[in-house]
Amino acid sequence: MKKLFDEKQILNLIVSTLDVAKVEPLFGKDDISLISFDKVSKNISNKDNYLAITCDMLIEHTDVPPKMTFKQVARKALVSCISDLCTKGIRPAIALISLGIPRYLTKYNINDIIKGFSITSKEFGFFIVGGDINQSKELIIDCNMLGFSSNHLNVPRRNGATPGDYVIVSGPFGYSSSGLAILLNNLKSPNSFFKKKSIDSVLNPSPPFMFGLKLSQYLSSSIDSSDGLAISLYEIAKESKVNLLINEDKIPIPSELKKFSEINDLALEDLIFYGGEEYNVVGTIARKNLYKINNLAKRYGLNLFVIGKVTDGIGKVFIDLPNEQRRLLKNKGFTHLS
Numbered sequence: 328m329k330k331l332f333d334e335k336q337i338l339n340l341i342v343s344t345l346d347v348a349k350v351e352p353l354f355g356k357d358d359i360s361l362i363s364f365d366k367v368s369k370n371i372s373n374k375d376n377y378l379a380i381t382c383d384m385l386i387e388h389t390d391v392p393p394k395m396t397f398k399q400v401a402r403k404a405l406v407s408c409i410s411d412l413c414t415k416g417i418r419p420a421i422a423l424i425s426l427g428i429p430r431y432l433t434k435y436n437i438n439d440i441i442k443g444f445s446i447t448s449k450e451f452g453f454f455i456v457g458g459d460i461n462q463s464k465e466l467i468i469d470c471n472m473l474g475f476s477s478n479h480l481n482v483p484r485r486n487g488a489t490p491g492d493y494v495i496v497s498g499p500f501g502y503s504s505s506g507l508a509i510l511l512n513n514l515k516s517p518n519s520f521f522k523k524k525s526i527d528s529v530l531n532p533s534p535p536f537m538f539g540l541k542l543s544q545y546l547s548s549s550i551d552s553s554d555g556l557a558i559s560l561y562e563i564a565k566e567s568k569v570n571l572l573i574n575e576d577k578i579p580i581p582s583e584l585k586k587f588s589e590i591n592d593l594a595l596e597d598l599i600f601y602g603g604e605e606y607n608v609v610g611t612i613a614r615k616n617l618y619k620i621n622n623l624a625k626r627y628g629l630n631l632f633v634i635g636k637v638t639d640g641i642g643k644v645f646i647d648l649p650n651e652q653r654r655l656l657k658n659k660g661f662t663h664l665s
Contacts, residue, residue: 378475379412380471399443407470416481416543417482423471484548485550491637492613498632532604537627563609564642
């Protein structure tokens with residue numbers, strides 16, 4: 328039987344790769360990790376009285392598509408948590424990461440995973456301060472991430488939408504669903520740019536970092552679209568006890584998406600609403616804040632798209648059709664254990 332790169336060796340690799348010189352102790356040196364607030368002071372102000380916590384688990388057979396490198400796998404595991412925090416306007420500060428390592432991984436595979444953690448933590452400005460390591464049948468990465476907030480009233484919930492609000496999104500839909508279809512089934516693409524952009528959206532997902540940090544405080548509700556646009560819209564509608572009326576023509580999509588759906592005999596609606604892992608902000612905004620948030624979006628070079636409105640209701644999402652007709656949108660997308 329192949330000898331597994333053992334726990335102590337992995338711990339030493341983590342310590343030598345991550346920027347942990349002033350974090351003591353770390354991982355296998357003791358049962359806890361200590362970090363001075365001075366170390367994370369750029370993410371904490373004197374007014375930060377609230378601790379924000381999120382977690383996410385990556386499982387190899389459900390979350391790792393073909394052609395994804397181990398560095399990219401590590402990034403994806405962290406991006407899920409980063410997206411959850413920044414969608415609420417919270418900058419990540421500290422992460423704890425636990426690894427389930429299968430026997431078939433080599434030292435070089437593990438080294439690439441650790442490098443992926445290091446690169447991503449530096450990109451988004453947080454510290455990895457501890458975790459756990461165990462043997463597993465497949466690769467598992469469990470991330471717990473913490474951030475800080477000065478005012479819980481400025482953190483948009485899923486239940487804050489009210490009739491008269493606008494429904495907004497932060498970016499296009501359709502790239503990730505197309506990219507995954509290309510990777511899994513080698514589908515045809517309208518051109519090389521669309522193929523590259525779609526695949527890259529799957530292998531190198533980008534959370535709505537600056538959008539969330541700069542604009543989320545003006546939103547009445549928000550969620551990220553990691554499970555699909557339809558599910559995200561329904562979560563806001565159900566939690567807020569309202570209906571959402573969506574103008575399908577206003578949803579930003581790649582110009583080549585319709586052609587891609589046609590040449591591969593795929594439903595365009597499925598690519599837009601049910602793909603998942605787009606990592607866009609989906610939210611609502613009061614009419615009085617629309618002018619302000621539009622100006623801020625322009626100032627920071629951020630995309631902001633108004634795709635519908637909030638109406639009285641009981642948690643339904645409708646597609647707005649000509650002649651004042653409406654069609655109920657199916658509530659489906661990616662769900663674990665479904």
